[in-house]
Amino acid sequence: MKIRNIRIVDYESTTAVADNIEQLRIAIKNQKSGLRKNDFPFSDLDTWIGRVSAIDDIDLGEWQSRNNAMAAYGLQQGTILAQLENLKTRFRPSRVGIIMGSSTSSIDRTETAYRHLDENGALTAEYQQATVHNPHGPGLFVAHQTGVTGPAITINTACSSSAKVFATGARWLQSLVVDAVLVGGVDTLCYSVLHGFDSLQLLSQDPCKPFDNDRDGINLGEASGYAILMRAEDCETDTGIELAGYGESSDAHHMSHPHPEGLGAKQAIESALTMAKLPAEEIDYINLHGTSSQANDSIEGKLIGSMFPSSTQCSSTKGWMAHTLGAAGITEALIAIDAARTDLIPGSLNLSNLDNELDFSITAENIERPLTHVMSNSFGFGGNNCCLVFSKIDSNKDSA
Amino acid sequence: MSDNILRCSIKAVGGWGQNYTNWQELSELLTTGATAENTASSPKPEIIPANERRRAPLPVKLAVESSWQATQSAGLDPKGLACVFVSGLGDTQLTDYMCKVLATENMQLSPTKFHNSVHNAAAGYWTISTGCMKAANSVAGFNESVSLAILEAVTQCVQEQAPVQITFYDAPSSEILKPLLKNDQSFSASLIIEPVLESNQNDSNLLEMQLVSQATEWPELDLETHLDTSYKQNPSARILAVLNMLTKDSADTVLLPLSAETSLQLTLHNPKLVN
Numbered sequence: 264m265k266i267r268n269i270r271i272v273d274y275e276s277t278t279a280v281a282d283n284i285e286q287l288r289i290a291i292k293n294q295k296s297g298l299r300k301n302d303f304p305f306s307d308l309d310t311w312i313g314r315v316s317a318i319d320d321i322d323l324g325e326w327q328s329r330n331n332a333m334a335a336y337g338l339q340q341g342t343i344l345a346q347l348e349n350l351k352t353r354f355r356p357s358r359v360g361i362i363m364g365s366s367t368s369s370i371d372r373t374e375t376a377y378r379h380l381d382e383n384g385a386l387t388a389e390y391q392q393a394t395v396h397n398p399h400g401p402g403l404f405v406a407h408q409t410g411v412t413g414p415a416i417t418i419n420t421a422c423s424s425s426a427k428v429f430a431t432g433a434r435w436l437q438s439l440v441v442d443a444v445l446v447g448g449v450d451t452l453c454y455s456v457l458h459g460f461d462s463l464q465l466l467s468q469d470p471c472k473p474f475d476n477d478r479d480g481i482n483l484g485e486a487s488g489y490a491i492l493m494r495a496e497d498c499e500t501d502t503g504i505e506l507a508g509y510g511e512s513s514d515a516h517h518m519s520h521p522h523p524e525g526l527g528a529k530q531a532i533e534s535a536l537t538m539a540k541l542p543a544e545e546i547d548y549i550n551l552h553g554t555s556s557q558a559n560d561s562i563e564g565k566l567i568g569s570m571f572p573s574s575t576q577c578s579s580t581k582g583w584m585a586h587t588l589g590a591a592g593i594t595e596a597l598i599a600i601d602a603a604r605t606d607l608i609p610g611s612l613n614l615s616n617l618d619n620e621l622d623f624s625i626t627a628e629n630i631e632r633p634l635t636h637v638m639s640n641s642f643g644f645g646g647n648n649c650c651l652v653f654s655k656i657d658s659n660k661d662s663a
Numbered sequence: 664m665s666d667n668i669l670r671c672s673i674k675a676v677g678g679w680g681q682n683y684t685n686w687q688e689l690s691e692l693l694t695t696g697a698t699a700e701n702t703a704s705s706p707k708p709e710i711i712p713a714n715e716r717r718r719a720p721l722p723v724k725l726a727v728e729s730s731w732q733a734t735q736s737a738g739l740d741p742k743g744l745a746c747v748f749v750s751g752l753g754d755t756q757l758t759d760y761m762c763k764v765l766a767t768e769n770m771q772l773s774p775t776k777f778h779n780s781v782h783n784a785a786a787g788y789w790t791i792s793t794g795c796m797k798a799a800n801s802v803a804g805f806n807e808s809v810s811l812a813i814l815e816a817v818t819q820c821v822q823e824q825a826p827v828q829i830t831f832y833d834a835p836s837s838e839i840l841k842p843l844l845k846n847d848q849s850f851s852a853s854l855i856i857e858p859v860l861e862s863n864q865n866d867s868n869l870l871e872m873q874l875v876s877q878a879t880e881w882p883e884l885d886l887e888t889h890l891d892t893s894y895k896q897n898p899s900a901r902i903l904a905v906l907n908m909l910t911k912d913s914a915d916t917v918l919l920p921l922s923a924e925t926s927l928q929l930t931l932h933n934p935k936l937v938n
Contacts, residue, residue, distance in 0.1 A: 419782030645787025
């Protein structure tokens with residue numbers, strides 16, 4: 264499809280390391296991580312987490328869940344809501360769409376409800392929230408919170424969820440079914456994921472060390488991220504960044520283990536490059552999936568080493584805010600976009616010694632360098648892969 | 664701009680539910696008004712290897728069975744088909760399992776049940792069983808799951824000029840969540856849609872999709888009693904509003920609720936009962 268037509272109008276990211284993009288830039292510049300030893304209430308797992316404490320006390324009444332609190336807190340940051348108000352007035356609220364990505368939706372609330380069942384084992388009044396206890400919870404809540412009345416959908420493909428929102432957003436815009444679209448991702452810490460990943464023996468007892476020789480597992484985190492996308496011809500202002508290409512694929516291998524040769528991931532990367540009409544060597548920076556698990560980093564690292572030259576600089580940013588699952592796709596896409604706008608590549612935090620079997624350009628230190636084309640990888644359970652490419656609109660001009 | 668029409672054609676249908684085991688039986692229930700009888704409580708999709716099938720949750724088996732039927736009927740290899748899976752309720756039996764275990768002291772989850780709890784479990788089992796490496800999507804739209812999944816799949820089919828398989832499936836709700844998510848019916852249906860050229864206006868089962876800026880309710884259908892229960896309870900069974908048009912003699916239009924202020928208008932031209 265014709266792609267070079269989708270502009271990023273605005274974006275915001277909220278994670279354990281920073282409430283918004285402005286703070287994130289400072290944290291990245293100072294190489295300050297947001298990880299902490301697990302202090303999630305009633306969880307005694309020996310691991311590190313990326314927790315956003317600011318959402319602990321948010322009360323949303325009938326919409327209450329930790330996930331919705333995260334979504335609401337993220338929406339308050341920067342100019343996202345103000346931009347949406349402008350677009351609702353300019354096009355009508357029904358011509359704006361919402362595409363949310365999440366892996367947990369609001370299962371945190373269902374967990375809490377089950378700990379407060381009445382004497383008959385039934386849900387108590389406080390927890391009788393049909394619009395919260397279902398996988399479309401994030402889409403329903405963000406539509407409610409923003410007053411957007413156009414189509415709102417939730418994509419739940421585990422850890423690729425909020426990368427795929429960009430692909431769906433591009434298709435909706437190109438099909439003219441909406442004039443602007445708010446794409447987002449939200450996921451929060453809950454016992455399902457903490458104890459689920461623990462059951463798979465994937466959690467590290469220390470801060471995660473993506474691609475390091477001594478990595479021994481992942482850290483879990485929570486986040487929200489949003490971006491407003493529009494067709495270029497309709498933009499009055501934008502960030503100077505376009506969605507240049509996307510690639511979506513399946514591993515067809517296993518529910519929780521990546522394909523041993525990364526064939527699905529390779530296909531997603533190749534599709535994204537083809538759509539962007541770029542050879543691999545044109546990619547200046549890749550924000551890798553880099554979970555710090557043995558399997559992912561080994562497979563992804565070998566694949567990147569085989570596909571990209573040493574001039575393509577890479578990093579995993581999970582050492583800053585942990586693996587935020589369904590919110591990781593957009594969180595890391597926005598880090599890549601912001602790297603292109605600021606010409607600063609975030610380092611791969613906590614990397615001391617690159618895995619002996621890997622050979623590609625990655626370092627713990629930040630690098631200042633002019634960037635034109637950036638990429639972000641997201642791979643999820645079920646073998647669900649998505650790769651995104653973003654470009655500065657006119658590489659001959661300084662558009663940042 | 665809002666009168667922009669997107670076109671595709673429906674190539675094949677598959678289905679498995681409380682009262683039918685394939686599209687032929689379902690289409691007979693839609694056309695003859697015969698009283699339905701209960702089928703087995705779960706399909707046994709042969710395409711999932713036996714050891715995996717034992718571990719596959721009911722919603723996955725529903726989705727894979729109807730997906731397989733549709734691709735077989737279309738004569739298409741699933742390897743070449745992008746897919747969109749939608750469930751309005753998710754796997755509430757697994758949610759129930761997880762939340763019960765997590766309400767106890769030890770919080771020890773089964774790793775298999777944990778990885779099966781992802782909403783894209785059906786897409787995962789499907790792509791693994793068939794060797795499909797194409798884009799697989801898994802979406803949710805609560806009460807508007809059917810219309811939102813059609814929007815998602817048709818825009819994908821048109822923009823990428825490639826066929827797409829869409830599977831709508833929901834299984835009965837767990838006891839504790841049933842007061843909120845009132846569904847005790849198993850229902851699954853799959854469609855294979857293909858791009859159409861402007862010149863091919865005479866294609867059978869040509870589907871025209873258009874967004875309309877007005878709210879609407881799900882249309883009343885004259886359905887056999889059991890199907891009517893599914894249609895009212897099960898978010899995925901609302902695809903019956905579209906499947907019903909396939910059984911008619913002439914073109915028909917339905918307006919489906921999509922969001923607070925939009926509806927999805929679907930017109931089916933040249934209906935032909937595909938098998």
